[in-house]
Amino acid sequence: MRLFCRVLTGVLLVLPAVSAVYKDEAYQNDWHLALIGASIPSSTFFHQPAPDAKASLIYTLTSRSILAAINPRDGSIVWRHLLGGGTSFGVARKADGAVIAAVDGDVKAFDAIDGKLIWGMTSSERVKDLQVIGGSIAIVLFENGSVAKVSGGKIVWESPAVDGDIPQSLLVQGNNVMALYQQPLKGLRIATIPTETGKLSSSSISASIQPVDKIYSSASVVVWTENSLGQIKFLVLGVKSSAVSVAAPERVVDIKFQASGKTLLVHYETEDKSWAEVYGVDQMKGSVDSLYSLGAKAARSAFSVTEYGSETYITWTLPNGECFLYGSKCADVLDSYTSDSQNNGDVSVLSAISEVIPKTEKKYAVRTFIATSSPGFHANTHLIRNGKTMWSRPESLVSVTTSAWVELLDPAAEEVAEELDVEGHKNVIGAYVHRLTRHAHELVTYGPDWLAGIPGRVTDAFLGNEIREERGGKWRDFFGFRKYAVVATKEGGLVALDVGRKGLIVWEVSLVSGKDSGQWQGVQHIYEVAKGTLGVVTCGGEYWEVDAFEGKVLTKEDVGGRVKSSTILMRGGKSKVIIVVLEGDRIAVLPPGSALGEPAYIVVRGDAGVLNGLRVDNITLTTVKTWDFVPQPTERIHSVINRPVHDPIASIGKVLGDRSVMYKYINKNLITIIATDPAHSSATIYILESVSGVILYSAIHAGADTTKPITATMSENWLVYSYFGTEEVNGEPGAKGYQLVVSELFESRSPNHRGPLAAAQTYSALAGEIGRPHVLSHSYIFPAEISSLGVTATKQGITTREVLAVMPWSSSIIALPKRLLDPRRPVGHDPSEAEREEGLMKYAPALEIDPRSVLNHKRELLGITDIVTTPAQLESTSIIFAYGGDLFGTRVTPSMPFDVLGKGFSKIQLLGTILALGVGVGFVAPMVRRKQINQRWLTLS
C-alpha cells in the first residue's frame, strides 16, 4: 500500500501542469465574446487603415475607453486597446494611417493596421476635444481651456486658457485652428490660433445658451441652439458675417447636428416623430441656405452624412431597419432598403455611420454601422448592408453585473417523469391513450432512422468526432457540459447563454419597459428557485419569476421596498427560500407565500460601516441583532466573502505521509471580512463564524496598498487572498510585489487529534461551542496583479480544487492548483520522505506563471470582474464562466480527466493493436504447438 502511495505521488508529481490547455482542445472547449461597449458616436468612423488600402475598417472609441478596429466584413475585432479605467470621456479621430485617441489626459496615436502605439503623451489636464491636421499632428483642447499642438508625442506650442470659459469643441479651417468656448451668461467665444505660430486672437458672440442647448461645430460652421432648443443659430466661420437664426419646430425634444463638407444636417426628434432639415453652407457669402427637408418618419432614428468623391450622401436608418439614401441636392430618395428583420417596436437607433459607394445605373453599395438601444439592452451594434443585417455584436452584454447557473434537465429521468406527470393528471382512459401514443412515439424515435444512424454514431465514436447531440434546448448532454448562465445587464436585460455551446444566446428578455427605464436600479441577484425557474430580485424592490429555459416572465411581484441584500436558503428537500433584506432591516421571504420553516441567521452590512448578525424569526419575520462587527476606528470594511453555495467536502481530514490525519475545520458558516486602513496602509483579514459572530482568526498586513485590488476567495477549510505589499513593513525589509496568501483551518495543531469538539455528537454555534481552529498560512509572491479570485467546483468535491485568478494587466485568467499553495509546504529544508509522499514541495516564496495554466491561452480578456464556476456531471470537470466586460467560458479538469477517455485515447489504435496481436498469435500458435510436440516426442525417443 505504502509503495502504491509512493508510486502514485511520484506519478502525480511527474504529471504535466494540472488542467493545462491541450493544443487540440484550445478554441474547442473554450469560447470568448470580445466586447467593447457603447460606441461614442462622434468617435466612430470608417477609415482606410493605409492610404492605398481598398477596404476600410470601422474604428470606434467606446464609453468603456476601449479603442477598437472592427472588420466590417464579419464584425470581428482586428485590434483593441483599453485606454483608461472606468467610464471616462474620450475622443478618437482619424489620421493618415493612424488613429489618434484621447482618454482623460492621455493622447495616443495608434497604427491603423495593427494597432501598435506610434506615440503617446500624458497631460495632467483632461482632454475635451482633439483634431488632426495633416499627418498625425494633433491639436488638443483641454478641459481647462488651453490648446496645444502635439506632434510625435511632444507639445510644439501651448496656448493658455482664459479663466471661466468652458471649452466646447475644436475645429480646423485651413491653417487656423479654432477653439469654441462657452462664456457663462455671455455667449460664445471663438479663439482663432494659426497652427504654425500658436498666437491667439479671439472674438465673441452673444448667445443665451441654456444647459439643455447643444453646441456643434464642423470645419466651416458653428451651430448652436438657444432658449432650450427654441432657436437654432448658424455662424459661418472665416468670413465676416453675423449668425443666421432659424426657429426650431415645436415639441422638439432633441436636436442633433451632422455635417460633412458643405452640407449640414439638422436632425429633429419629437416624442413620436423624427425628421431632418438639410442646409448648404456657402463659404464665400457666409450664408446658410436650406436645401430640403425630409418628411417625418418614426422617432428615434439616426442620420449619417458621408462623402464619396465630390458627392455628399445622407443615409437615414429607422428603428425597424428601413434605410433611405439621399443626395445633397434634393429630397428625392436615391435608394431605399426595406428590412427583413422583425422588430418589437421598442428599439431606438442611437447612432449611425455609413459608407456609400455609387455603382453603375443608380445603384449604391451602402454599409451602415449602427448602434441600437432597446429596453434592457444598450448599444448593441449592427452592420447593415443595403438593408440586410450582415452581423450584430451584443455589446450590451459588456455591462453584465450578476449571473446565475441554470441546471438543464436530465433527458433520461425528467423526460419520462414529465410524461408520467401528464398521465397522472388524466383519467384512466386518457392516461392509457397517452401511454399508447407515447410508446408509438418511442417506436418512431427509436425506429428505422435511429437504427440507420447507428453506423454513423459508431464511426463518430471511433474517429473521436464531436458527438452530435440528439437533444438540445433544455435537455442536457450526457456529461453535463452544457449549462445556461443567465446574466443581467446593468440596464435591466436578462440573457441566457449556453456555456457548453460557445456562449450561444438562448433567449433574452427585458425587465424594464421603455417608459420606466429611467428609474431602473439594477438587478440585485438572480437565483434558481426551482428546477427551470429563476427568481430575480431587483434593487428597486421587484421580484420576477422567469422560465429559465424559454425566457418567459411568469410572475412579477412587489417586494415592498428597496432591497439591500438577499440570500437563498435550502429548506428541506428541494424547496428553496429567498430571504430579502429591505431598507430598515425589514425582512421579506420569496417566492411570496413561502414559509421560512425555522429561524434563520443572516449577516447584513450596517449603515455605519459595521457588519450585523441578525436572527430572523420564522413566523413573524422580525429581526433581532445577535452580534455586530465593528472594525478599528481607522478601518473600513472592504469586502465580505463567504464559501460558495455548492462546496462539497469529500474528506474531513488530510492524510499525512505517516498515515496520521489532520482534521479540517469544517464550518459552513465561515465568512471572511477584509478591512482596509488607507491612513496606515494596512489590511486586516478576519475569519468569522457568522451565526455567533466569533472571530476565529485574524491577520494584519502592514504595508498593504489599499489603492490596489485586494481580493479573496474561500472554499472548504481554506482562504486565499491577494494584496500588494510594499518593501518595508514596520521598519523590517519586505518583498515588494503582489502577495498571495493561503490560510488553512484545521481542528487541532497535532495530527490525529480532533480538538475540543472531538467527542461531541452535535454542537451549537449559539452556545459558543465551535472550538478554535489551528490556522496554517503561507504567503507567496505572485508576479501579477489579481483583480478577482474564484475557485473550481466539482460535483462531489473529490477532485482537487484550483484557484482561478484574473490578471487584468495581462488580460488573462490563470488556474493555480491548490496543492501548489499548500500551507504545509516545508520551509527552509527539502521535504522529508513523509512530506514527499504527501506531494509537498519545498516552499519557494515566488510563484511563477506557468503559461500552460493560463486558461484563455492566446485570447485576450478585457474587463473581467467575476469568475463563477459550476460542476459538470463528470466529477473531474468544472465549468467556468467569466463576465464583467468580455464574456469567457471554458471547462477545466484540475485532477486531469480521470473519468472520461480524452481525445488522446485512440480507439482505432486500440483496435489495431488487438488485431495485430490476434494476427501474431495466429502465426505463432502453430509454431509453438509443433515445437512442444516435437520436444516431447524427441525427448521420449
Add this chain to the structure above:
Amino acid sequence: MKLLALLSFLSAIASALDVQGTFAPSPLLPNPSTLPPSTSLTLTTTGTAKRTLIRRDNTFSFHDVPEGSYLLDVQCQTHQFAPLRVDVNGQGEVVVHQTFRGNEWRNKGEKKSYPIEIQPVRPIDYYIVREGFNPTKLLGSPMVLIALFSLVMIVMLPKLMDQRSQVDPEFKAELEAQQRKGGANPVANFDVASFLAGTSSSPSAGGTSSGGKGKKN
C-alpha cells in the same frame, strides 16, 4: 487659486521624469517588432501603478514618474520577461537593477544600464501537445528494448546451443543428460490445479499427465 494649482503642477513636473527604454533584439527575439501590439509594461509601487504600451519603434516611455522605487513588469503574450527594479531619485536619475521575486527589496541584483534595455527570458508556449502514437519513440523506450532483447535471446539461444553441441559432442551429451534428469519444460509441467489445492505434485506425475495431453493432440 489657479496659480497655486499651476505651481503645484510645475513642482510635480520638477520632481517627476520620464522613464524610457527599448526592447532590444536578442537571440530569442531577433526582431522585437514581432511582439504583439498589446505588449504592455507596468511600473508599480505603493499607491501608484502606471501602464504603457510598446511603441511601433519598440521603445516605451512612462511619463511623469514621481520619485520612488518601482517594480517594472512586462506583460506579453508571446514572451516572458524578467522583472526589473527602477529607482527614480530626487536628482532626476533613473537607476535600474535586476530584481528577484520573493527576495527582500533591498537585495538588488545586477545593475543595468539606462535607458532600459529589455530582453525576453523565454518564449511562452500555452499549449501541451498531446503525445500521439510514435513508432520510433516506442522503440526507444527501455521497456520495449528489454522485451526485444529477451525475444532475440529466446530465438538465438537454442540455436547457439545447437551450434555448440554440434561442435562439442561432450557438451551435447551433458545437455541431454540434464534434460532427461530435469524434465522437458518446467512451465509446461506445472500443474495449476494441484498448486492451488496446495498439494505438491511430483515432477514425474506431472510429466505423465502432460504426456497424456500431448498424445491426445
